[in-house]
Amino acid sequence: MLMTPVKPGKHCNLIVCSGCDLVVSKRALPSGVRAVCPQCNTPLYDKPYCALNGVMALCITAILLYIPAMIYPVLELHFLGSIRTSTVFDGAMAVWHQGYWVVGLGVLLGAVLAPAVLLCSILAQVLIVQTGWYRTKFGRDTLNGLLRYHGLISQLSMLEIYVISFLVTSFQLSDFADVYFGLGTLCFTLLFVVTLFLQREYNLEHMWGYVGEASDES
């Protein structure tokens, strides 16, 4: 057992892999490169910062797109003169009312609730940081709480899968009837694209840095 007497905060040039607990020395990375663990290939870290203004811009765009994506129908079915439309929410409720609430809840979480919570959470985080509010105790605790659940929420958000699913549905149903895409389809796809870039721009490690900074000051 090797014991090195180190003070907290002195580990800044070291990193410990979350997957296999290997100690790795940190180095500067060229942009667009991600460091992975030499032993088990788990991602260790990437770019050292994120542009908060960019994140905020993408986040607001995504929130603006979210509203029509949920209000307008994503698919439209024409069958023998009758027209059926469905929004994402209708889809979840349709299975729920048939008694399959587990499935309905899954759809509701993956395609409606989690993306909304994710976007609101990122917006709140950026606002807390930008206004300097994270230096107060309440602001810091709020940021801490938001960051703690960020990983879970971004895993629950399944916009990309939903986009593929309405393509699959449209092909499946084209056997029986005519299927049309609506304005909701466009907005939902755009929402997916913007959220993709948002998640690419967002950096959790950077956000944790603000919590750390605030704890050091207090």
Next chain:
Amino acid sequence: MKPATKARGLDLGIYRCHVCGLLNDQHEQYCDRCHAKITPRDYRSLQSSWALLITAAILLVPANIYPITTLVKSGNVTHETIFSGILRLVHADLLPIAIIVFTASILVPWLKILGLGFYLSAITFKIPISKRKLTTGFHIIEWIGRWSMLDLFVISLSVALVNMGQLLDAQPAPAATAFALVILFTQLAAKTLDTRLLWDQLDKNDDNS
């Protein structure tokens, strides 16, 4: 990337916070930054992961045997299981769609359960096998697992759109719930597991050359 040492954080007395990733000294009980409790290893996670995986494996049986949708077409009622739904797509000359659905609803769940079972046995029974390959497999399982939700999204949209009574109607059937639970439990099993337990084993056949 080069490792600073071949040492584990546990040996050096540096514990990584599992919530925020900050490195803490071993004498600290709570993380300096996010105040989460510091646990050097989560040994219980192996058991919970096994339990969740076995639950998922049991649920996989009803998910595949029972019909997942009930279709009414001009008065004819047909029950479709996951597999027969894919066969119908193949016969309708929608091969690319059939492949997508097959991957999402058959290949991924089975691969996930078998792969996770293998990974967990490698930890529990100390099977000497390349840890690097196991971990690569684990990363793939973790990433691909969510895609099983595709089938449920498709069902929910179909059910919402196709409701014209005796003429044409689609309804979910019991397997849908079982399938949803399979996804939930396999994802939880992968998420609760502390992967460092695998790397803690003595390197009998060291593959880090």
